[in-house]
Every structure is written in C-alpha cells, then in structure tokens.
Amino acid sequence: MCGIVGYIGSRNAESILINGLTKLEYRGYDSAGIAVYNDGNIQLKKAVGRLSQLEELLEQSPLSGSLAIGHTRWATHGKPSDSNSHPHMDEKGEFVVVHNGIIENFQEIKNELIEKGAEFASETDTEVIAYLLADMYDGDLVSTVQKAVARMEGAYALGIIYKHEPDKMIAVRLASPLIVGIGEKENFIASDIPALIEHTRDIYILNDGEMAVITSDNIQLTTTTGKPIQRDSFHVEWDVETAEKDGFEHFMLKEIYEQPKAYRDTLLNRIDHDVNKIDLSNEISLSQEQIRSIDKIHIVACGTAYHAGLVGKVALENLARIPVEVDVASEYRYRNPIHTPNTLVVVISQSGETADTLAAMKESQKNGVKVLAITNVKGSSVARDADEVLLTLAGPEIAVASTKAYTSQLIAIYLLGLYFAQIRETKNNQEITQYIQAIKELPAQAEKLLEFAPIIKEFSERYAHYEDLFFIGRSMDYAVSLEGSLKLKEISYIHSEAYPAGELKHGTLALITDGIPVIALATQEDIYDKMVSNIKEVKAREAYVLGITLDGNTDLFHSVDEVITIPRTLALLTPALAVIPLQLLAYYAALARGNDVDKPRNLAKSVTVE
Ligand code: AGP
Numbered sequence: 001m002c003g004i005v006g007y008i009g010s011r012n013a014e015s016i017l018i019n020g021l022t023k024l025e026y027r028g029y030d031s032a033g034i035a036v037y038n039d040g041n042i043q044l045k046k047a048v049g050r051l052s053q054l055e056e057l058l059e060q061s062p063l064s065g066s067l068a069i070g071h072t073r074w075a076t077h078g079k080p081s082d083s084n085s086h087p088h089m090d091e092k093g094e095f096v097v098v099h100n101g102i103i104e105n106f107q108e109i110k111n112e113l114i115e116k117g118a119e120f121a122s123e124t125d126t127e128v129i130a131y132l133l134a135d136m137y138d139g140d141l142v143s144t145v146q147k148a149v150a151r152m153e154g155a156y157a158l159g160i161i162y163k164h165e166p167d168k169m170i171a172v173r174l175a176s177p178l179i180v181g182i183g184e185k186e187n188f189i190a191s192d193i194p195a196l197i198e199h200t201r202d203i204y205i206l207n208d209g210e211m212a213v214i215t216s217d218n219i220q221l222t223t224t225t226g227k228p229i230q231r232d233s234f235h236v237e238w239d240v241e242t243a244e245k246d247g248f249e250h251f252m253l254k255e256i257y258e259q260p261k262a263y264r265d266t267l268l269n270r271i272d273h274d275v276n277k278i279d280l281s282n283e284i285s286l287s288q289e290q291i292r293s294i295d296k297i298h299i300v301a302c303g304t305a306y307h308a309g310l311v312g313k314v315a316l317e318n319l320a321r322i323p324v325e326v327d328v329a330s331e332y333r334y335r336n337p338i339h340t341p342n343t344l345v346v347v348i349s350q351s352g353e354t355a356d357t358l359a360a361m362k363e364s365q366k367n368g369v370k371v372l373a374i375t376n377v378k379g380s381s382v383a384r385d386a387d388e389v390l391l392t393l394a395g396p397e398i399a400v401a402s403t404k405a406y407t408s409q410l411i412a413i414y415l416l417g418l419y420f421a422q423i424r425e426t427k428n429n430q431e432i433t434q435y436i437q438a439i440k441e442l443p444a445q446a447e448k449l450l451e452f453a454p455i456i457k458e459f460s461e462r463y464a465h466y467e468d469l470f471f472i473g474r475s476m477d478y479a480v481s482l483e484g485s486l487k488l489k490e491i492s493y494i495h496s497e498a499y500p501a502g503e504l505k506h507g508t509l510a511l512i513t514d515g516i517p518v519i520a521l522a523t524q525e526d527i528y529d530k531m532v533s534n535i536k537e538v539k540a541r542e543a544y545v546l547g548i549t550l551d552g553n554t555d556l557f558h559s560v561d562e563v564i565t566i567p568r569t570l571a572l573l574t575p576a577l578a579v580i581p582l583q584l585l586a587y588y589a590a591l592a593r594g595n596d597v598d599k600p601r602n603l604a605k606s607v608t609v610e
Contacts (some may be wrong), residue, residue: 002086002100003029003072004178005195006159008169009186009216013068014058020188020195021051021072023240028396029072030080030378034058035087035096037166038065042096046071046085066216067166069159069189071098074396075378078123088127090134091118094163097133099126100191101156101176104269109151129158141165142213142226145172149211149224155268157206159189169214172224173206180204180212180219182233187214193236193243201236250597252399252491256583257450260443262404263576265393266411267439276433278419284372284388291423293342299326300360301348302607304402304486308348308374308409310479311575312417315410318572319417319435321426329356330610333363345371346416350397350405351606352380359610361386374412376405390416399598400605401491403583406483407446410576414439438570442577445567449580452564456581459546459562460588463517464492470508470518471498471582472538474531477521480575484519484582491590491600501534514542519582522549522556523566523574535559548581550574 003024007013017034032054033046043063047053051072071086078084086098103109106125113131114120120127132148141162149158155175161168171178171189181188181196181203188196189212193203204221206212210229213220221229238247248254272279297316299309306328313324327335329347333356339345345364349357352375361371361382373386376394383389392408418435421427427435463469469488471481478500485498499508501520512518518538522531528549536559539545547560550568557563566577590597 002074002191003195004069004098004100004157004159004189004191005071006069006098006161006169006171006189007186008067008214009183010066011186012064013066014063016199017068017070018051018055018058019198020190021070023194023197023244024072024190024192025051028377029074031073031075031082031085032071033085033087034063034068034070035089035161036063036065037067037161037163038063040163042089042093042161042163044087044089044096046082046087048080048082048085067161067169069096069098069161069169071159080378083122084124086124086126088122088124088130090130092134095130095133095137096161097126097130098159099129099156100178101174102154102268103128103152103156104154105152106154133160133162141168141170145170145211146224146226149174157191167215170211171206171214172211174208174224178206180206180214182219186216187219189214192246193238194240197236197238197240197243202233203236204231204233250399250587252401252403252587252597255397255399255404256580256587258395259404259407259580260446260450262392262394262408263411263443263446265395266408267415268393270415271436271440276429276436277422278415278432278436280390280415280419283390284419286370286388288423291420294322294344294420295340295342297322297324297344297346298332298337298364299324299346299348300329300332300357300364302329302354302356304406304483305348305350305354305357305409307479307483307486308406308413309346310482311410311476312346312348312413314476314479315413315572316417316420319427320420320424322420329354329360333360337364339364339367339369341368343369345369346374347371347382347386348374348409349380349382350376350392350402350409352377352382353606353608355608355610358382358385372416374409374416376408398605400600400603401487401586401597407576407579411439411442414573435570435573438573442569442573445569445577446580449566449577452581453584456564456584457588459564460585461592463494463585464589464592466494466517468511468516469494469496470512470516471496471521472501472504472518472534473498473521474501474527474534475524476571476575477524477531477578480578480582481519481521483579484586487583487586488589490603491586491595491597492593493595493601494589501531504534504537509537509541512538512541512543516543517546518543519546519548519585520560521578522547522553523578524571525550526571528553532556532559548578
C-alpha cells in the first residue's frame with residue numbers, strides 16, 4: 001500500500017518526511033518522493049526504487065522548507081517509474097498531491113481536462129487530481145478541494161499543498177487510512193501511526209468523507225462538504241512495532257483480518273455493475289477470439305499459490321469449460337509439458353519473484369506459449385515478464401505464511417473464469433449475474449466469519465499439543481485442506497497431512513486411531529453425503545473430528561466432535577471462506593506453541609532461489 005507523510009511547522013521538513021516514509025516501508029512500495037515549499041516555490045524530488053535512491057538525490061541537492069508532503073508508492077495505475085512516482089503537480093507546479101487509493105473515474109476526468117488542453121506527464125490517477133484542483137481553483141484552496149473531491153469516485157487518502165497558500169496543508173480521507181498528528185507549533189499527516197510516533201502520540205483519526213485543514217498551530221476537521229467536526233484526539237499507547245501491525249500482535253493476524261478489504265480491492269473496477277458483467281478488458285489484452293480458442297490451461301505455482309491453482313482448476317473448468325492442469329513449478333519446468341498453440345499458462349505468485357515459478361514461465365514462453373500472471377506485486381519480475389497480468393490488490397503481505405494473498409488469488413481466478421465464461425458463452429447471463437452477486441457478498445461474509453475467531457482460538461489451543469493431524473475433504477474442499485495443512489505445518493510445526501477423503505481407505509486409514517485429530521471439510525453440497533460417510537469412517541476409528549461445513553448443516557453436529565460453520569455461498573466460491581477458519585487455527589496453534597508466527601524457522605517470504 002502507498003504511504004503518505006506531511007509536515008507543517010518551523011523545522012526543516014526533509015528529514016522528518018524521509019524518516020516518516022522509512023517507518024512506512026513495511027507497507028511495501030516501488031518508488032518514493034517528497035515536495036517541499038520554500039520561499040514562494042515548491043521543489044520536488046522523486047525516484048523509482050528504494051527510499052535510499054531518493055535519499056541519494058537529496059544528498060546531492062537537499063530541499064529546505066517547513067511545509068512538505070511525501071509518499072511511498074505501491075503501483076496500481078501505471079508502472080513503477082520516476083514519472084509515475086508521487087508527489088504529482090499540476091502543469092504550473094502550484095498544486096501538489098500525494099495519494100493512496102484508486103480514483104475510479106480518473107480517466108473520464110482526465111479526458112475532460114485533455115479536451116481543455118491539459119498535457120499529462122504520467123499514467124497515474126493522482127496527477128489528474130492535481131490538474132483537477134488547478135482547473136477548479138476558485139481563489140480558495142479549501143473550497144477548491146471540496147469541489148474536486150465531490151467529482152472524484154473511488155477510495156483515497158490525499159495530502160495536498162498549494163504554492164499560493166503556503167500556510168496550510170490539507171488531508172482528505174475516503175476509504176483509505178489517514179491520520180493527523182498534533183504537535184507543538186507543528187502538525188503532521190500520515191497514512192499510519194509509525195510515521196509520526198517519534199514526534200507525537202496525539203492524533204486525530206480521519207473517518208471516511210472527512211478532511212482536515214492544517215496550519216502549524218491549528219487543525220480544523222470538517223466533512224468534505226465543509227461541515228465542522230468536533231472530535232477528541234486519540235493518544236497512542238502502542239510502541240512503534242505494534243503500530244506497524246495496526247495493533248495486531250502479528251502481521252499474519254493483521255493480514256487475515258485484512259482479507260475482506262483485499263477482496264473488495266481485488267474486485268474494484270473489474271465488475272461492470274450497469275450490465276452485471278466482469279470486465280478485464282483494460283488489463284487483459286487477449287482478444288475474444290484468442291480467449292475462445294484456448295484449448296488448455298496449465299496453472300503453475302508453488303506452495304500456497306499452487307493450492308490456489310488447485311481451486312482454480314475446479315473453478316476454470318466449471319466456469320469456462322477449459323481443461324486445466326495444475327503443476328508445482330519445480331516439477332513443471334522439468335516434465336517437458338505438452339503445449340498446443342492455444343495453450344495458456346497461468347502462473348500464480350504473491351511475490352512475483354519465486355525462482356521456480358519464474359523459470360517455468362520463461363520455459364513456457366520459450367515454447368511460444370502465452371503466460372498470464374496472477375501476482376500481488378506490480379513491479380515484480382513475473383509481472384514485468386508475463387504476457388498478461390491480473391493483479392491481486394491485497395496490499396503488501398509481510399508474514400511468511402500467505403493468507404490474504406491466497407484468498408485474493410482465488411478472487412482473481414473467479415474473475416478470470418467468469419470473464420472467460422462470458423466470452424466463451426459457457427455460462428448464461430443469469431448464471432454470470434448469480435456469480436457476481438455472490439462474489440460481491442464474500443467480503444461481508446468473510447467479516448462475519450472473522451467474528452468467530454475467539455471460538456476458533458479455543459479449538460486451536462486444544463490442537464496445539466498434537467504432533468500429527470489430518471485434514472480431509474473432497475473436490476474444492478480437498479484443495480482447501482491442502483492449504484490448511486500447509487498453514488499449520490509452516491507456522492505451528494505440527495506435522496499434518498491433507499487427504500482426499502475418498503482415499504482414506506486406500507492406506508491412510510491405518511493411521512487413524514483413538515484421539516487422532518482430523519479436520520474434515522464438508523462444504524461441497526453435491527458430495528456432502530459422501531463426505532459424511534468418510535467422516536463416519538474416521539469416527540469409527542475413534543478419531544477426534546472438527547467438521548467445517550455450511551451454515552444450516554446441523555446434521556453434521558451428530559457425526560463430529562466440534563463444528564465450525566461458514567456462511568453459504570456458491571459451491572465454487574466456498575474456498576474463499578472455508579480457508580479462513582484454517583488460517584486462524586494455524587495462527588492460534590502456533591501462538592499456543594510459542595512460535596515466531598511471522599517468521600517461522602527455515603522459511604523465507606519469497607523463495608528466490610531454486
Ligand atoms: C505460503 O504460506 C508460503 N509462504 C509459501 O508456500 C509461498 O506460498 C510460496 O513460496 C510461493 O510464493 P509466491 O506466491 O510468492 O510465489
């Protein structure tokens with residue numbers, strides 16, 4: 001996610017901003033910049049890459065001044081580049097803007113301004129905001145901001161300064177975090193507490209639809225329509241490290257709870273609500289003819305991303321009726337896969353830097369096969385080298401154990417499957433509408449599911465002392481149980497195995513004895529009875545069974561020892577919900593065992609070596 005820092009006071013702003021942006025590095029970024037007002041002029045320095053690159057520029061020519069805004073950019077619109085880095089200015093260099101979020105109607109506004117003769121220097125939606133302010137300026141910065149914001153649709157946090165009103169800085173928030181730091185004869189804005197905690201622990205938290213007009217000795221809070229707001233300041237008790245986790249004990253738990261937002265962000269701008277259709281045409285250049293001619297899809301990935309691919313197989317085959325093979329990247333690249341001229345390879349990678357996945361992509365491209373990448377990092381190697389990219393917009397994932405990236409990969413796969421189904425006409429309009437409606441409900445359903453975390457915590461503490469544990473499921477549930485098993489292994493160090501439930505009697509049942517814990521997923525209605533029979537098989541061997549099924553399946557209560565139910569949704573979509581209890585089970589089991597949850601032993605967040 002992008003990071004915003006701003007300062008107004010009497011001290012030199014440059015170092016305050018750089019230190020603040022450094023504290024926001026954990027959010028992930030691909031470029032950085034600052035703009036400083038000084039004696040009638042605004043000077044701006046920005047660069048793609050790490051903050052150290054920006055610091056080198058500033059060492060060569062420092063910026064002095066006491067009114068400034070700065071930014072670390074996590075690319076969404078426009079590739080990582082110097083010109084796309086923030087801050088952005090209008091053509092005359094008078095209005096300066098830093099922005100976190102997405103302006104959904106930026107293209108419409110940009111076209112209007114181009115009609116009026118505007119010439120833009122970047123591909124970003126943020127630059128359009130600076131130009132819009134200049135275009136709407138009515139002699140007063142505050143009312144101009146209010147008018148411009150009224151035109152903008154989307155999610156944004158803004159920091160704004162204006163050359164001809166250097167006594168103030170403006171902060172605006174709509175669906176993207178922004179806080180105001182209260183100092184002594186100086187004030188601050190930031191995306192997050194860590195950026196300003198060394199200067200002040202007293203802050204105002206802006207809510208959606210609110211703005212702040214900030215001078216060095218006053219902070220005026222209003223709605224973006226100008227209605228004054230009276231609000232008590234908040235005193236931050238956290239230490240810096242806790243602040244980076246938004247108050248959560250670990251990044252992993254924070255990221256589990258960020259999943260509803262990650263779903264919403266990954267869906268944003270990809271559903272045409274007017275016609276109830278998925279629209280990926282701005283991101284995927286494959287023609288309709290090419291999509292109709294795809295005769296095989298190979299999904300290639302590692303670890304959790306591979307497990308997303310297993311869900312993707314069932315989803316893509318059911319939605320788009322295209323045969324799908326799923327391979328672990330380290331195997332795929334050596335098995336001499338059979339490619340037809342109309343094979344599409346889909347690589348999935350959160351980091352976009354996994355060596356085996358990258359290599360598998362390059363091998364496929366050498367064979368003349370088109371590769372579509374589903375990745376969470378816009379500037380990554382996978383994103384740069386793939387023929388097509390469908391981003392997950394989960395924001396940076398810090399914990400080694402992947403959670404929100406996995407579920408966002410599922411959302412991206414569902415979007416892709418439905419988009420292909422529309423074009424290949426393998427689903428009719430009514431079915432597409434039904435899926436779109438169900439996908440739009442997933443974020444709220446995930447939020448509801450997260451409310452059961454305390455109950456899941458209790459279950460986990462019971463499982464924490466086991467050394468062996470089994471997951472079983474059928475179809476999609478088997479794919480999800482593989483992911484649940486990996487989560488448990490990689491952070492709690494409990495040995496676990498995931499098994500197709502129908503396979504148990506072909507060997508593994510020999511291991512099921514008195515008290516062995518088995519987590520049984522039973523969310524697929526069409527094979528629910530089969531699954532209940534498998535559960536009875538393990539219960540007959542005295543296993544201790546936790547069942548995970550859909551709300552309303554109360555009959556399961558009689559066949560298992562404990563039950564967690566998930567909200568009802570369409571069968572193909574259940575993995576996006578069913579995995580959440582498994583993520584929490586793994587997290588709390590690891591906690592109970594005193595493990596380093598965010599940095600488990602022997603593992604790295606991105607495996608950039610073979
Ligand atoms: C998952 O929790 C692990 N961190 C690991 O399996 C990971 O999914 C795998 O290394 C693939 O990483 P990528 O998605 O960045 O390519």
